[in-house]
Amino acid sequence: MTTTSEPSSAVERRPIPLSVPCLDGRxxxxxxxxxxxxxxxxxxxxxxxxxxxxxxxxxxxxxxxxxxxxxxxxxxxxxxxxxxxxxxxxxxxxxxxxxxxxxxxxxxxxxxxxxxxxxxxxxxxxxxxxxxxxxxxxxxxxxxxxxxxxxxxxxxxxxxxxxxxxxxxxxxxxxxxxxxxxxxxxxxxxxxxxxxxxxxxxxxxxxxxxxxxxxxxxxxxxxxxxxxxxxxxxxxxxxxxxxxxxxxxxxxxxxxxxxxxxxxxxxxxxRFEILLDSKRQIAAHYRRALAGVPGLTFPIEALDVRSSNWLSTVRIDAAAFGSSSRQLREILRQASVESRPLWQPMHLSPAHRGAPHLLSGVAEQLYEDCLSLPSSADLADSSLRYVVDTIRGAAREDSRDGRSPPAQLRGAA
Ligand SMILES: Cc1ncc(COP(=O)(O)O)c(C=O)c1O
Structure with a gap:
């Protein structure tokens, strides 16, 4: 995460990639x-x-x-x-x-x-x-x-x-x-x-x-x-x-x-600690800035671990948020922001179909619900804010300020 501030119009025109190398050392x-x-x-x-x-x-x-x-x-x-x-x-x-x-x-x-x-x-x-x-x-x-x-x-x-x-x-x-x-x-x-x-x-x-x-x-x-x-x-x-x-x-x-x-x-x-720290800050920013938006959650960090925060990935409850993960992906794409679903679970992959498996349904649900968000270590603060604003803008109107949708709307696809 860098603190260079760019005018928001320039950010809007330049595509924001999912994850690209940061090569500004030696x-x-x-x-x-x-x-x-x-x-x-x-x-x-x-x-x-x-x-x-x-x-x-x-x-x-x-x-x-x-x-x-x-x-x-x-x-x-x-x-x-x-x-x-x-x-x-x-x-x-x-x-x-x-x-x-x-x-x-x-x-x-x-x-x-x-x-x-x-x-x-x-x-x-x-x-x-x-x-x-x-x-x-x-x-x-x-x-x-x-x-x-x-x-x-x-x-x-x-x-x-x-x-x-x-x-x-x-x-x-x-x-x-x-x-x-x-x-x-x-x-x-x-x-x-x-x-x-x-x-x-x-x-x-x-x-x-x-x-x-x-x-x-x-x-x-x-x-x-x-x-x-x-x-x-x-x-x-x-x-x-x-x-x-x-x-x-x-x-x-x-x-x-x-x-x-x-x-x-x-x-x-x-630049090991610098790059890792950037990733940590990006992940923390997404969590903080999207915390109040109904329908959006992040994985819980376990006790006594340190994640490398490789790709910040949000889980979208379509009913509460107002759009599915794929609909949000399209909204982000139109705003020149790259995002990506998680991998198709291997037991569904044509390449590995038929392999033995033990399933609970979690991976399939995560595959449906999740989107990885731009996470390059040198992601500018202004780009990060733009991604967050685009996501907040996509949330159902009644939830943008952090309020839950009315009870009768919950569960509506
Ligand atoms: C979980 C996992 N395993 C293996 C690989 C393979 O690494 P490579 O692309 O360097 O072959 C990747 C990523 O590329 C990965 O994300």
């Missing part, structure tokens, strides 16, 4: 250094520096920079030895990359619904699945419906708010499951005063263009487990075993991050 200087030294490819001093700095931030000894967050997830699943036809517990409310990575290794996602307070994976449903739908057979936990081995839990810290990790880790211990954290949206988030990414066997971050910290495209796998890190690094470099000859001991991948992108990442990390 990005240009570091990229120039790559060009001048010819270190632009998938090795170089910035890759090493970026890995060391991110590992230090998360508080783990190992980090492997990758070409994307999806690649980091794929490598984590491979290095954790998740096998073909294993099952992996995944929230149904997530970006599709989480579920795709599971399919890349030939395993199957088991989709679990969200809880309604913080919108994260519902730990009680996970417990129910493990206790009521699985049993131990020959020392392996199997899903009694599919007879496949249940091998891992892949929680996602959705929108930057940590999933409830302690009970999940407790279940994982009880049922001998591996936990890999999808931290694509949660760099900067903490659960019980420890960064997300430091709790599971591995954590996977994304530096895609829409993330708070962006390299244009890229990811990072972090872990305490040295052998997992070595395996992931090896697989990410085409499993090349010869030092100066092309000898490969496995089918690997070209998943390394180029030095030129790591250079951008190093510059982004120098």
């Amino acid at each position: 990005e240009m200087e570091y990229v120039r250094e790559c060009l001048e030294t010819n270190w632009i490819s998938s090795a170089g001093p910035f890759v090493t520096k970026f890995e060391a700095e991110l590992a230090a931030r998360i508080g783990v000894p190992h980090a492997v920079a990758t070409s994307s967050g999806t690649a980091a997830l794929h490598l984590a699943l491979l290095a954790a030895d998740v096998q073909r036809n294993d099952e992996v517990i995944v929230p149904t409310l997530t970006f599709i990359a989480t579920a795709n990575a599971v399919r890349y290794v030939g395993a199957w996602p088991v989709f679990v619904d969200a809880e309604s307070k913080h919108w994260q994976i519902d730990v009680e449903l996970v417990r129910r699945f493990l206790e009521e739908h699985c049993e131990m057979r020959d020392g392996r936990l199997v899903n009694c419906r599919t007879w496949r081995r249940v091998r891992a839990i892949l929680p996602v810290h959705l929108l930057g708010h940590p999933a409830d990790l302690e009970p999940l880790l407790e279940l994982a211990r009880r049922f001998s499951l591996t936990v890999i954290e999808d931290c694509a949206e949660s760099l900067g988030a903490e659960y019980h005063s420890r960064p997300t990414g430091s709790w599971g066997i591995a954590g996977c971050f994304s530096f895609n263009g829409n993330k708070t910290f962006s390299t244009g495209g890229g990811g990072m796998l972090v872990t305490r487990d040295e052998s997992l890190a070595l395996r992931a690094r090896h697989l990410s470099t085409q499993a090349k075993s010869g030092t100066d000859e092309y000898i490969h001991d496995d089918v690997g991948f070209n998943y390394r991050m180029p030095n030129i992108l790591a250079a951008i990442g190093c510059a982004q990390l120098e």
Whole structure:
């Protein structure tokens, strides 16, 4: 959030994007250094520096920079030895990359619904699945419906708010499951005063263009487990075993991050607290400014967590607000403000239809009700006010000043 004040007419003409990178640190200087030294490819001093700095931030000894967050997830699943036809517990409310990575290794996602307070994976449903739908057979936990081995839990810290990790880790211990954290949206988030990414066997971050910290495209796998890190690094470099000859001991991948992108990442990390603080302020502003508008709510931040506030997302009760989330999206679009619904829940996605699932209906309702609002770290105050004013202007007339609609109107579609 920046305090530059722009005339409101200029703001109205310029589109306000959902989430774009904020590159006003030393990005240009570091990229120039790559060009001048010819270190632009998938090795170089910035890759090493970026890995060391991110590992230090998360508080783990190992980090492997990758070409994307999806690649980091794929490598984590491979290095954790998740096998073909294993099952992996995944929230149904997530970006599709989480579920795709599971399919890349030939395993199957088991989709679990969200809880309604913080919108994260519902730990009680996970417990129910493990206790009521699985049993131990020959020392392996199997899903009694599919007879496949249940091998891992892949929680996602959705929108930057940590999933409830302690009970999940407790279940994982009880049922001998591996936990890999999808931290694509949660760099900067903490659960019980420890960064997300430091709790599971591995954590996977994304530096895609829409993330708070962006390299244009890229990811990072972090872990305490040295052998997992070595395996992931090896697989990410085409499993090349010869030092100066092309000898490969496995089918690997070209998943390394180029030095030129790591250079951008190093510059982004120098502004870690500034960018996070901007996100915090934007989220706080939306909550404050829209608090009195009937029909609008935000997810509750859990006790003892710090969200990264990646995308501020509002839930719209169409009856109370007077417009549905999609109608509000159209109103915002006409005002040149970009907003976006949450992801279609994975159990509804044609790409993953037929996968096992445990549902309560929360994710489908959130998909229908929610809109993510402009949240770029350098969003100008005047743009933020304009978005808020546009939303308030869309509210039903009788509720704009914060009053509830008359009782007989509530529930009207
Ligand atoms: C939850 C989640 N997982 C995985 C990814 C994949 O990251 P990438 O786009 O860097 O491959 C993303 C975002 O892009 C994401 O939001």
